[in-house]
Amino acid sequence: MVRICGWIIGLLALLAPICVSAQPARPYSILVLDQSDLRGPFHYQLWSGLRGVLDARAGARVTIYGENLDLPRFGGAAYTESLKRHLKEKYRDRPIDVIVAIGRGMLEHTLSWRAELWPDTPVVFAMLDERDLAKLERQTEVTGVVLENSLAGAIKAARAVVPDLDTVALVGDAWERQALFSHWSEEIPVATSGLNVIDIIGQKMSDIRKRVAELPERSAIIYTGVFSDGEGTFYPAATAFGLIAETANRPIVVGAEPLLAMGGIGGYVLLATEIGTEAAKIALRILNGERAGDIPPVSGGVKPLFSWPQMQRWNVSESSLPEGSEIRFRDQTFLERYRWQSMAVVAALLLQAGLITFLLHERHLRRDAEVESRNRMSELAHVNRNATAGELSSSIAHELNQPLGSILTNAETAELILKSENPDLKEVREILADIKRDDQRAGEVIRRLRAFLKRTPFETREIDLNEIMNEAFKFLSVQASGRNVALYLQTAPGELRINGDPIQLQQVILNLVVNSMDAMSAIPYGRTVIGRTELNGGSAVEISISDSGPGIPSDKLSQVFDPFFTTKDQGMGIGLSIARSIILAHKGNIWAENQTGGGATFHFTLPLAA
Amino acid sequence: MPGHVHVVDDDASFRTAIERRLKLAGYQVATYPSAQQLLDSLPDDSEPGCILLDVHIPGLSGPELQGRLNELGLTLPIVFLTGHADTPTTVRTIKAGAEDFLTKPVESEQLLGAIERALARHATVRDERSRLGEVRALAAELTPRERQVFGLVVRGKLNKQIAHDLGTTERTIKAHRHQVMEKMKTRSLAELVTLAERLGMLD
Numbered sequence: 001m002v003r004i005c006g007w008i009i010g011l012l013a014l015l016a017p018i019c020v021s022a023q024p025a026r027p028y029s030i031l032v033l034d035q036s037d038l039r040g041p042f043h044y045q046l047w048s049g050l051r052g053v054l055d056a057r058a059g060a061r062v063t064i065y066g067e068n069l070d071l072p073r074f075g076g077a078a079y080t081e082s083l084k085r086h087l088k089e090k091y092r093d094r095p096i097d098v099i100v101a102i103g104r105g106m107l108e109h110t111l112s113w114r115a116e117l118w119p120d121t122p123v124v125f126a127m128l129d130e131r132d133l134a135k136l137e138r139q140t141e142v143t144g145v146v147l148e149n150s151l152a153g154a155i156k157a158a159r160a161v162v163p164d165l166d167t168v169a170l171v172g173d174a175w176e177r178q179a180l181f182s183h184w185s186e187e188i189p190v191a192t193s194g195l196n197v198i199d200i201i202g203q204k205m206s207d208i209r210k211r212v213a214e215l216p217e218r219s220a221i222i223y224t225g226v227f228s229d230g231e232g233t234f235y236p237a238a239t240a241f242g243l244i245a246e247t248a249n250r251p252i253v254v255g256a257e258p259l260l261a262m263g264g265i266g267g268y269v270l271l272a273t274e275i276g277t278e279a280a281k282i283a284l285r286i287l288n289g290e291r292a293g294d295i296p297p298v299s300g301g302v303k304p305l306f307s308w309p310q311m312q313r314w315n316v317s318e319s320s321l322p323e324g325s326e327i328r329f330r331d332q333t334f335l336e337r338y339r340w341q342s343m344a345v346v347a348a349l350l351l352q353a354g355l356i357t358f359l360l361h362e363r364h365l366r367r368d369a370e371v372e373s374r375n376r377m378s379e380l381a382h383v384n385r386n387a388t389a390g391e392l393s394s395s396i397a398h399e400l401n402q403p404l405g406s407i408l409t410n411a412e413t414a415e416l417i418l419k420s421e422n423p424d425l426k427e428v429r430e431i432l433a434d435i436k437r438d439d440q441r442a443g444e445v446i447r448r449l450r451a452f453l454k455r456t457p458f459e460t461r462e463i464d465l466n467e468i469m470n471e472a473f474k475f476l477s478v479q480a481s482g483r484n485v486a487l488y489l490q491t492a493p494g495e496l497r498i499n500g501d502p503i504q505l506q507q508v509i510l511n512l513v514v515n516s517m518d519a520m521s522a523i524p525y526g527r528t529v530i531g532r533t534e535l536n537g538g539s540a541v542e543i544s545i546s547d548s549g550p551g552i553p554s555d556k557l558s559q560v561f562d563p564f565f566t567t568k569d570q571g572m573g574i575g576l577s578i579a580r581s582i583i584l585a586h587k588g589n590i591w592a593e594n595q596t597g598g599g600a601t602f603h604f605t606l607p608l609a610a
Numbered sequence: 611m612p613g614h615v616h617v618v619d620d621d622a623s624f625r626t627a628i629e630r631r632l633k634l635a636g637y638q639v640a641t642y643p644s645a646q647q648l649l650d651s652l653p654d655d656s657e658p659g660c661i662l663l664d665v666h667i668p669g670l671s672g673p674e675l676q677g678r679l680n681e682l683g684l685t686l687p688i689v690f691l692t693g694h695a696d697t698p699t700t701v702r703t704i705k706a707g708a709e710d711f712l713t714k715p716v717e718s719e720q721l722l723g724a725i726e727r728a729l730a731r732h733a734t735v736r737d738e739r740s741r742l743g744e745v746r747a748l749a750a751e752l753t754p755r756e757r758q759v760f761g762l763v764v765r766g767k768l769n770k771q772i773a774h775d776l777g778t779t780e781r782t783i784k785a786h787r788h789q790v791m792e793k794m795k796t797r798s799l800a801e802l803v804t805l806a807e808r809l810g811m812l813d
Contacts, residue, residue: 398692405624406621409716409718410630410631413630441623
């Protein structure tokens with residue numbers, strides 16, 4: 001029991017500090033006093049900068065009150081007095097933790113009201129010029145963001161934009177009405193030395209528009225701010241600038257970022273967002289417990305910014321801009337916009353080109369190899385033809401002796417006729433014609449033999465395969481009868497037109513038939529070789545050579561076309577391998593099989609000529 | 611010697627050339643592009659003739675034709691011609707009884723000599739065969755008994771032995787023997803034996 005109580009007490013002791021730290025903090029309040037009442041882009045950006053930081057860092061614990069007091073357009077002691085009363089009543093029951101004062105005028109008012117309205121409340125200023133900082137020395141709990149905003153900067157920007165600058169035109173409301181640029185009036189003598197100054201300050205809008213349209217060459221406009229037309233009409237800042245930019249005949253150096261988008265060429269411009277952000281950061285530090293007096297004023301919110309379209313218009317090169325300049329609204333080039341896509345496309349193209357080159361190279365090598373292999377095959381085929389011709393010498397002799405026999409007999413007959421008393425000259429003439437024809441026949445045999453034995457490159461032309469087959473079989477008939485082999489040929493009707501090398505195809509047929517005859521040398525009778533040509537579908541022709549020999553051992557069927565494979569005692573084993581090489585070079589197929597009734601059949605197919 | 615020459619050759623040009631030459635030499639000539647066509651027309655064997663045959667002809671080959679002619683009992687001698695005389699073919703044709711074997715191109719003198727020899731041989735064979743035919747005709751006139759006696763007499767048996775063998779008297783045998791001599795138109799036993807041999811009775 002005592003132990004359990006001890007545990008509970010221990011637990012409570014552990015939980016106690018957590019409970020304490022989880023207690024909600026008091027919500028803070030920030031009052032933002034803005035001297036302007038213009039809902040232009042500049043002020044919008046400033047506010048969004050402020051809010052962005054406060055909302056993100058402080059969350060729901062900070063309440064922001066905002067007042068726009070429109071000081072540039074309204075002034076006078078009675079007005080400021082009424083403002084003071086108004087604010088006093090308005091914030092009577094709202095404790096304020098930090099005041100953010102935007103603009104020099106607003107800061108002056110805030111400090112004069114502070115003792116009465118918000119005693120000891122820290123003040124954070126924004127958009128205060130450097131030279132006004134000295135006036136705050138006696139004030140406590142004041143810090144903020146200081147602007148480095150000078151006419152010299154504007155002139156520097158003008159020189160960057162117009163390199164041979166000799167004239168500046170100052171355009172703006174009367175200096176004393178300028179919230180941000182009033183101190184420039186004191187700078188004029190120093191900053192513009194050596195330059196002609198055209199003063200268009202505090203003029204009516206209509207005059208301004210007229211004068212900015214007539215500026216000389218080598219000049220630039222330095223624009224501070226116009227808020228009224230000098231005749232009682234007040235404009236939003238952007239509207240007024242737009243009217244002036246419309247007629248201006250020279251580039252306009254501006255001091256506020258939003259004017260870049262309206263036709264200003266650029267310059268050292270105030271970055272409203274950054275000013276708001278910096279001021280908000282300081283306010284947050286104060287809310288987090290730091291004393292305002294311990295935080296030194298920071299400077300920032302001014303940057304050299306230029307507009308790309310205007311640079312293009314006035315032909316300003318990027319290199320002549322001050323160091324650190326940023327260019328806005330630059331039209332991104334295609335490559336800048338689609339950098340990765342472009343690179344990917346280029347990479348793909350390069351890859352593709354490389355691949356194509358590689359493939360072309362491969363193809364070239366392959367072509368070379370094919371030509372080489374074809375040449376080798378042709379040479380080997382030539383050697384094989386020589387060997388075949390030797391084997392077929394009896395056929396060749398027969399082919400040749402046939403016409404020679406006729407010639408001799410005819411010549412002797414003619415001789416006898418001429419010797420007779422009454423020679424029959426008509427018959428002699430016939431005999432002479434026959435002799436001539438037979439002589440040509442013998443010549444043709446020699447020519448064919450030479451062609452067969454010649455070393456020729458592979459060359460195709462359109463030929464009739466039936467004719468090739470007939471010639472080869474006729475040539476082989478002598479050999480066949482000498483070896484007691486019955487030779488039959490069955491050709492498909494009509495012509496079989498193919499593209500081929502006639503000599504090499506004849507060689508294939510000779511090789512296959514001689515091979516068949518060799519295969520049957522051991523059988524005593526019934527030696528038969530049958531050749532066949534037939535159409536194989538509509539696109540190919542099939543040739544088969546069958547024999548009545550012992551067939552091919554089934555385990556050797558796939559090897560018969562291998563080089564140097566032979567079953568003969570005196571064979572080199574190149575006949576069938578050359579037959580295959582030739583058929584493959586003709587884009588055909590060749591294979592061997594055994595017939596069911598005995599004997600082997602060699603088949604080959606060749607594509608028909610288109 | 612005049613006669614019929616049957617030329618078998620698949621080469622039309624050669625057929626024409628040979629035909630011309632042989633006709634000039636006084637022969638009657640018939641040409642055939644294939645062996646089968648020769649067989650189909652079955653040449654007359656009764657006149658002197660011979661066959662001039664190319665060894666290498668498509669279809670029925672030269673040696674095969676020779677075999678078929680022998681089967682048919684034709685006695686026409688065959689002179690072979692070849693464009694190329696390879697040993698196996700030569701041996702085969704000679705074995706089958708070729709009359710002669712010539713190689714193209716052949717000179718007329720050689721060719722005509724071979725044909726002359728073939729025709730002479732055919733004449734001899736034919737004469738022999740016609741004489742044999744006469745003998746056969748005579749023998750056909752014999753009665754069965756006379757034929758029996760003929761067979762025994764030419765084997766040198768005595769009349770007594772023949773009578774004993776045939777179970778008859780010597781006198782009867784004598785009469786038969788006389789009849790045989792009469793019918794076969796012979797005057798001596800020696801002549802009778804020669805005829806018997808020709809008829810193949812002594813084999």
